[in-house]
Amino acid sequence: METEAQTDGIDTSSNLIPLAALCIALNVGLGTVVNLLKAPVYLDAIGTILFALLAYGRSWKGFAWSAMVGALSFVIGAIFFNPVLVWFIPTQIAIAAFSYFVIAPSLPEIYQSGAFTKKAYFKIALLGLLLGVVAGVVSAPIIAYVFGGITGAGASLITAFLMKAGETLFTSVVASGLASEPLDKLLQLALAVALFRITPSRVRRIARGG
Amino acid sequence: MLASGNARIALLIAAIVVAIAADLRATIVIFTLSVVLYGVTGQHRLLASYARPGVVLASFTFTLWLLVYIDLSNPDFPDAFGRVIANDSPFALILKMIVASAVVVLALGSYPDGASVSVARHLGFNGDVALVFATARALVWNIRENFDRSITALHAHGIVKSSWVSRLSRLPQILALTWTASLDQSYSRSDTKWKLNRFVLYLVEHSDAAIPSERLTTFACYCFAILSISACLVDIL
Numbered sequence: 371m372e373t374e375a376q377t378d379g380i381d382t383s384s385n386l387i388p389l390a391a392l393c394i395a396l397n398v399g400l401g402t403v404v405n406l407l408k409a410p411v412y413l414d415a416i417g418t419i420l421f422a423l424l425a426y427g428r429s430w431k432g433f434a435w436s437a438m439v440g441a442l443s444f445v446i447g448a449i450f451f452n453p454v455l456v457w458f459i460p461t462q463i464a465i466a467a468f469s470y471f472v473i474a475p476s477l478p479e480i481y482q483s484g485a486f487t488k489k490a491y492f493k494i495a496l497l498g499l500l501l502g503v504v505a506g507v508v509s510a511p512i513i514a515y516v517f518g519g520i521t522g523a524g525a526s527l528i529t530a531f532l533m534k535a536g537e538t539l540f541t542s543v544v545a546s547g548l549a550s551e552p553l554d555k556l557l558q559l560a561l562a563v564a565l566f567r568i569t570p571s572r573v574r575r576i577a578r579g580g
Numbered sequence: 581m582l583a584s585g586n587a588r589i590a591l592l593i594a595a596i597v598v599a600i601a602a603d604l605r606a607t608i609v610i611f612t613l614s615v616v617l618y619g620v621t622g623q624h625r626l627l628a629s630y631a632r633p634g635v636v637l638a639s640f641t642f643t644l645w646l647l648v649y650i651d652l653s654n655p656d657f658p659d660a661f662g663r664v665i666a667n668d669s670p671f672a673l674i675l676k677m678i679v680a681s682a683v684v685v686l687a688l689g690s691y692p693d694g695a696s697v698s699v700a701r702h703l704g705f706n707g708d709v710a711l712v713f714a715t716a717r718a719l720v721w722n723i724r725e726n727f728d729r730s731i732t733a734l735h736a737h738g739i740v741k742s743s744w745v746s747r748l749s750r751l752p753q754i755l756a757l758t759w760t761a762s763l764d765q766s767y768s769r770s771d772t773k774w775k776l777n778r779f780v781l782y783l784v785e786h787s788d789a790a791i792p793s794e795r796l797t798t799f800a801c802y803c804f805a806i807l808s809i810s811a812c813l814v815d816i817l
Contacts, residue, residue, distance in 0.1 A: 446717055568759065
């Protein structure tokens, strides 16, 4: 669904700039609030998921923009608030890829008006859990081998508890990731879908390049 | 820091080398050099804003590792302390990451607000990426303000109470209000800029030469990169 359409006389890529910037700011703003609370969730990829849903239909260009939203979120987040974020850019790119290539095409319901069916809610739950597994698997080697297991996020408490109980470093990191990531990503996907539904149709049209 | 784009890239390379190759002794040397570099380049505020999360992170991880290593039935604090600060310990790894991140932050975050586009372009980002980087950096505080205002507005309507539990349970409503308010502000502003005065377009086309670089800070960055990489090489050899 690649399009060369022009909107309001400006190339559609340029129209993505404010939306991409807002999604990055959403990631950084929310992620920092949650990090300060040391809650075992992150909420730092809602903007990435939302942007992937909004830009779906632009072929590889849409994915490239979604990945850029994720990567720049963690560059800016590292500059402003939490220096360790910059090492988790691969996780954001994996979230962008899964959201763009798996979640967006699997959820045609969100692009239609009207209330969700039970099947749609079930799909959102399942895709959210799968997104959590993907994020957990990509993050685990970074946490284990780059940070030695503890990064300062709330999930580190679970890792420390498991290591105290005698588990190995890698097992503890993977287990804490799989314990916290699916719930976190389910919550993030649900919130991103909710934000998608209240985004004005004009903005959605611009994002999709129509 | 008004150093050249190549000096910033040299800092990024040094950060990667530190992250891969430095041991505890080299990390301490490079930490000292980074503090000096922050001072030479006049980035005291950035250092202050970076020091707080760095100290919190180091303290948090130190405490957790101490708890992991202490045998609660027969506590031996000196032994646990020694294991936490050992050269190949996970805590030494995170100290190394904090120092490497400090160098990345200096390379990517040390410039006046108006120079975001220029610096991003000198780092090799294309026009769109540079603009997104600059705009997002400026919007972060905007989103945080809208988030706080949304809580206040919903509180005024009795939807959100003062407790954290209430705020977390009403997170979807708070977020929805934050998002719609931010979209409204952002698109109306960008519409005005694009359609009426072409100001942004001018920036896109002419921003490359906007900020001159300084020789002293550029030289200091190169010195730091060479010394850091040398410190890591000495360790390896």
